[in-house]
Amino acid sequence: MASTEYNKQCEKIYVQIMEKMERSHEAGGRFAPHGTAKEVLERGEVLRDFFRSLQLKDIPANGDLTEDNLINKMRERELYDFLAILIFASCNISAIQRFTRLLAQTDWSEDICSLPADRERLIKIFGEQVTPDKFMTQQACFCPIVICRKKEVRIQSLDRQCLPYLEQTYRGQGAQGTVYQVKIAKGHFEDPDIIEGTNQKPKELARKDYQSTGVIEDDILKQILACDRTCPNIVDIYGSLSIGTNYSIFMPLAMCDLSAYLEEERARPNTTTKTDIINSARGLARGLEFLHNGMRTAEGDRMVCYHMDLKPSNILVFLEKVGDKQEFVWKISDFGMSRLKLRSRREETDFDSWFVRFQQPRDASTSGTYNRRGDGSTYLGPESLSPHRDMRTANDIWSLGCILSIVFTYLEEGSSGVMQYRDRRMGHRSSDGDRFFVTNPLFGRPKIHPAVTLWHDKLIKKARQRSHKEGEAVKSFLDYLEHDVLQPEQAKRCNAQKLEEKLLETFWKYKELTDEGNPPLSEEEPGLASRLQRKRIDVLIGERREHATDRHVRVEHWYLGPTQSFKGCEISPDGTVIAFWTDTTISLYTAQSLKQRGIEGARSAAEYSIKTPEYRWKSISLTRKHLIAATSGGTFQCYIFKLRKGLVGVDVNLRYGERISVPTLPEIKKVALAPGGQTIACVVSDKDEGHNPGSLYIGSFNSPNVWQLGNKLDWPAADVVQLSFSTNDDLYMVFRPQRSGPNHKHEIPVIHVSLKSNQLCPLIIEPQGLESSSTVGLFTTFTPFSLRPHVCVLVTREKQLHIQSLAEVDKTAAIQADIKNYRVLKLMMGKNDEKVFAVGRRAAHHKMLLLEIAMPAPQETRTTTITVTELAEIPGLTYSDEFAERIVHGEEESVVILAALMGANQCSIYKITVPRSRSGTSASE
Known part of the structure; x- marks a missing residue:
């Protein structure tokens, strides 16, 4: 009878609580809001009837088991939820x-029946395992769970607590959350x-979920959550929730x-709407100023936040009551990439390291937040490309x-203009994805994107x-944007306060227009004359912007500083990467190595040190x-590195390398890569063979451990002074002068290999x-033709030019010409083979010069003279310095890159730009 009455009371309580459950139809998501069990159990005589059904009169207990006493203890100790769980667990x-005997005890501890309870404590309460499991x-x-404003709530898992959400709707996904x-x-x-302490009606919030890396600094996080964020243009963080490695923050x-x-x-904005939008945009500058200079901890310490991922998708639009009217308020949000600095801590805290980043799926409908490479870098400055990032x-x-x-584009052109503007940036010939700057990988500095200035x-x-x-209002602001904000050099950019002042000035100019009653923007298409005039102006602007060079x-x-004792240098065929190396370390330099203007600040973009002590580069x-590096010492070793992770011409690294070891291959003397990066050539010799002839080996990136013996050579491998590809199929070797023939004359072997x-x-x-007693080296420099790779240009004794074909089928007569009054050290072929660039000096002078040598016509005599034009002096470079050279030809200019080893561990990088219509000093001999 007692059991029947007990079951009846349990069923009655179960039904009443279930009626008040939220999401009761979801077995894994339902929950009883706080106070639900108390409300049901305190209704009428429910609690008294329940205790009466237990028939407690004859049960021994250490306490009073009367119904009135148990009810009083329940109210005093707030155990409604504990009892409700027992009833729901059947x-x-x-x-x-x-449980009632425990409830009746006078020696009570608050944690005996506190919730959530762990299994071990429940076993102690009930003395068996079935009830704790239920x-x-x-x-x-x-x-x-209860979310707490300006606090972090942390639980281990959801097996003992549930989430308090009535509804949950997916809104979007970012790089981290x-x-x-x-x-x-x-x-x-x-x-x-x-006043009430908790929300008295359901509250709608935004929740962003992250995956924690497990390195969250609790003390810093508490200061962030508790700090003063009273700026109306910063999205407040209401609180956070940590569940294992899942981390959530709550925002409005x-x-x-x-x-x-x-x-x-x-509809495109009219003058009044434009005024309101400019005022909203002004709020962004005010919010940024607050992040940089206005944040304070609860103790009053200054907190500086660098957002570092500011873009339209991280700016939220709210409709709020400002004064007596509703206004759109723009607020900066999403600090997933931010860095924070406290006055009490000298080091920075990097939020980005706290959370796992993942690749966001590319959606064709997404905005310009992501460039065409999909890396979200559209709004990052040029310094984001530097391996030595100094992002402040x-x-x-x-x-x-x-x-x-983009906002001012919207003011004029509406949403369609925003898309057109993006297409202009991406479609420009200098573009590398959707950025607001363009890079110059040939050791030049980034500059504002030409498409941006044209669009403005x-x-x-x-x-x-x-x-x-x-x-005039638009011009004043956009000029300021170009000259004081979109400055590639960080030091020349204004601060957020100055930008806010400029936006406020623009706002008042538009406010005057609104007060004057200017009509809204006309949508009518201008007439033919107006369109022709507009087109003419566009052309003139384009010429002014892009051709005024x-x-x-x-x-x-x-200068590279400080440098190591480099023993060699090499430049990539496109001139974008320079490698300097010591016996043990390879250092790469790119355009992003140039930190400051002038001659200071070039730092390596990547380095790699050989791991085996007995080997040397x-x-x-x-x-x-690609970069290929061969070693000396021990067995033959080759290291092949894939330099770039993506399409960016300046993003290099030495992290992705493969070592090739071929014990049967003799020691390497010279190594070369084809421009396409698929073919490897090396000249090798057996260390035991001394001056005996060497061999040419050809390898492939597709089969890096398989090497094919190309040819046995007639000259020692140790005598090869130049091994290089001019195309993917044309390889050249130049050897030191050899004595040969009955008169033992010095002759220079030049080899062309057609793959x-x-x-x-x-x-x-x-x-x-030439006088045989001359101390000047016989061979000086060599370069092949571009369009006819079997024809080469060679300089001997620094002053005699030779042009000759290496192909048996080409019967073109050889040309030999004296370079009077000049000494030439290096040659570089001009575009379309119409001239040769050279690095040299005047006879009896020490200043090094970039020279232009006119190509002699084939019909001229063997001993013709040539014309030399001085293009520029190369400061700091001397006759005795060792240097590598490379020339890169563009549509409007040629760029010469030099990498020099200058003694006393001093190295330098030179960039010489020669326009197509350049001017120089000619010397006709």
Whole structure:
């Protein structure tokens, strides 16, 4: 009878609680909001009837088991949820009776029945294992989590507590986290700023979920959550929730992000709307100033935050009451990439290291937040490409400048203009994805994207056609944006406060236009005459922006400092990468190595040290994407590195390498890579053979451990002074002068190897009319033709030029010419083989010069003289310095890159730009 009545009471309580459960239809998601069990059990005589059904009169206990006493103890100790869990778990009457005996005890400890309970404590309470197991299955839905404002809530897992969400809707995904819109149940958001202490009705928030790396610094996180964030343009962080490695932050719910706002199709803004938008944009500068200079901890210490990922998708749009009217307020959010610095800590805290990053799937409908390589770098400044990143407040200023450029596009052109603007940036011939700057991989500095300046001119012109005052307002701001915000050099960018002041000035100019009653933007298409005039202006602007270049030869150079004792250097065929090496270390330099203007600040972009002590770097060769390095000592070793991770011409590293060891291959003397990076050539000799002839070996990246013996050579491998590819199929070897013939004359062997025909064509150059007693080396320099790779140009004794074919089928007469009054050390073939560039000096002078040598016509005599033009002096370079050279030809200019070893561990990089219509000093001999 007692058991029947007990079951009846349990069923009655179960039904009443289930009726109040949230998400009751979801077995894994339902929960009882706080107070539900108390409300049901305190209703009428429910609790008294339940205790009466237990028949406790004859049960021995250490305490009073009367119904009134048990009810009083329940109220005093707030054990409604504990009892409700036992009822929902269908525990038998003996388990409930044991609970009531515990409840009646006078020696009570608060943690005896505290929730959530662990299994071990439950076993101590009930003295057996069945009841604890049942209890654990129902406990979570009676222990929903409470989110606390400005605090972190941390639990180990969801097996003992449940999430307090009435609804959850997916809103989007970023590089580190996923955003949901959630509705938190009544009483489950604790806020000390409200009188009731908790929310009295369901509260809608945004929740962003991260995957923690396990390195979150609790003390820093607490200061972040508790800091003063009273700026209206910074998204407040309401609190956080940590569940194992899952980490969530809670924020107010926005209408949308700025990216979606700018791309939504609607009528183009009129003057009043433009004024409001400029005021909203001004708030972004105010918010950025607050991040940089206005944040304070609860103790009053200054907290500096560098956002470092500012873009439209990280700016949220809210509709809020400001004064007596509703306004759109833009707020900076998403600090997943941020770095933080506290006054009390000298080091920075990097939020990015706290959370796992993952690759966001590319969506064709996404905005310009992601460039065409999909790496989200559209709004990052040029310094983001540097391997030595020094990203500070100035980087946020650049990002905001990019956003403002898009905002002013929206003011003039609407959402369709925003898309057109992106297409212009990406479609420009100098573009490398969607960025607001363009790089110069040939050891030049980034500059503002030409498409950006052209687009700004277009916006200014359209505004002027509508209103002179508006045109001047747009021009004033966009000029400021170009000169003081979108500056490639960080030191030249303004701060956020100055940018806010400029936006405020622009706001008041538009406010005057609104007050004057200017008509909204006309949508009518201008007439034919107006369109022709506009086209003419566009052409003139394009010419001014893109063709107003310096037509003189420009010389730039940078010292590498401090450097090691480098013993060699090499330049990639496209001139974008320079390798310097010591016996043990390879150092790479790119355009991003140049930290400052002038001659200071060049630092290596990547380094690699040989791991085996008995080996030394012997020879190195570069292509645009690969580096191959051979060693001396022990067995033959080759290291092949893939330099670049992506398409960016300046992003190099030495992390991805493969070592090739071929014990049967003799020691290498020279190594070369084909421009395409697929073919490897090396000249080797057996160490025991001394001056006996060497051999040419050919290998492939597709089969790096398989080497094919190309040819046995007639000259010692140790005598090869140049091994290089001019094309993927044409290889050249030049050897030191050899004594041969009955008169033992010095002759220079030059070899052309055609990989297509598998032919080796030797050419023996015997200098004529030269004194045999001269101490100047017989061979000086060599370069092949570009269009006819079987024809070569060679200089002997620094002053005699030889042009000769290495192909047996080519009967073109050889040309030999004196270079009077000059001494030439290096040759580089000009574009289309019409001339040769040279590095040399005047006779009896020490200053090194870049020279241009006119190619003699084939019909001229063997001993013709030639014309030499001095293009530029090369400062700091001397006759005795060792250097590597490379020339890269563009449509409008040729660029010479030099890498020099200058003694006393001093090294330098030179860049000499020669326009097509360059001017120089000619010397006709």
